[in-house]
Amino acid sequence: MHQRMLASVRLERPVGRALDVGCGAGVSTAALAPLAHRVVGLEPVPAMLVHRRSVAPSARFVISTAERLPFAAASFGLVAGAGSLNYTDLTSALAEVVRVLTPDGVFLVYDFSKNRSSPPGDALAAWFESFEQRFPSPPGWRPLAVQHLPLLAAGLRLLDYADVEIALPMTLGDYLRYVLGEVAVDSQGEVAVDSAIARGDDSVEQASDWCRRTLAEVFRGGDLTVVLRGYLATRAPAGGGRSAG
Template sequence: MASVYDSERLAAAYAFDRPPVHQHILRAARLDRPAHRALDVGCGAGLSTAALASVAQHVIGLEPVPAMLAHSGTVAPRARFVVGTAEQLPFGTGVFDLVTAAGSLNYADLPPALREIARVLAPGGTFLLYDFSEGRRSASGDALADWFAAFEQRFPWPAGWRPLDPRELPLAACGLRLLDHTGIELHLPTTFEDYLRYTVSGVNVDSAVEARDWCRDTLAPLFAAGDLTVVVPGYVATLSHAPV
């Protein structure tokens, strides 16, 4: 089945036009020690993989859609990338002391994906499952939230994504347990041009030209007084092997 992410435009947009969210969330996770080998499941263009360079010696990003890896060498030059799925990880048992998944399991068949993550996770290893929402609002009022609602109505999101709450997953049956779940709210100072590139980088935008023109015209008044602090809510869940 064709994926909405099988797109040269999306590969470039996700590589170069998204905000630096992953490193902020990894800092919030408060890992107690650096990892030797880390795996990023469903890495997309590689931004989430690049963020692991500060916490792991060897990093591998795994992505099911080859087209999304077009710029991975530029985005994360220290990492290695592999094409594969979360449900059938092409790695040996117990080889990673850190596994991460940033919003990617929302598209996966969860029970087999979780079992595979538990399988490749080394004894005593850590699995960080995290996600974050779109930057729909600013810290200075409701104008950006109102604009984003109109944007989503004009450019609706495609089907395929499913909400995921780590606290409600069948973790024990898959060999995992939840150690911690922390809500996060990032406040990112953002220029008009940065926010414009960000909004037209999403999977809901088929025609970047049409969207860019509409977004530029309608966003300009919101940034007339200068930069905005965009609020990005999210969470990070820390998991490990379930006790035998």
């Protein structure tokens, strides 16, 4: 999904270094590889990086927060935030992004909705409603009006904004891994299913069995094309010389 989202990004050439802020397990970090010679992922929750070497073997990773980036000024030609700004103090995080960006650098902000739509009929949407009732989203996430961020106050300007829609073919196994491991991650790195398990509402086996059993009917006819809707916003330092591309 991250690779598809970033496929529309056009740079004159790959940048020297790229930073992925709030990188999670490193999937979004790996997707930055075509855009930079060196990629660094930053994540505040160490447990999220357990599989980093297999997910993004060529990247380096740092444990820290968006509000305190442990890097020198003007050290990245590209900074990306994939659904991570929702968990930050925006004023501090944006100030840090501007500080570490080179004058001609680019700041990419993107996210996508939970994959709950697969027309026609959209049985997946109905299933997702029952999933959210059984596994409520954990706290920590806040909605983000990306087109109304305090850009100028932070020293940023908007170069481009695009709504994105991608159709992804997914098997039952693909979708099962997605909902068990990626949906609704909170500020502590927990997903909705993990939180239910931690509360004692379900065991790992019970949660997995429920999802597999109820999804079997949705995927009864075979693979589904799941519609992914999101956005991609491109920003640059207010005094920089880069234009939209």
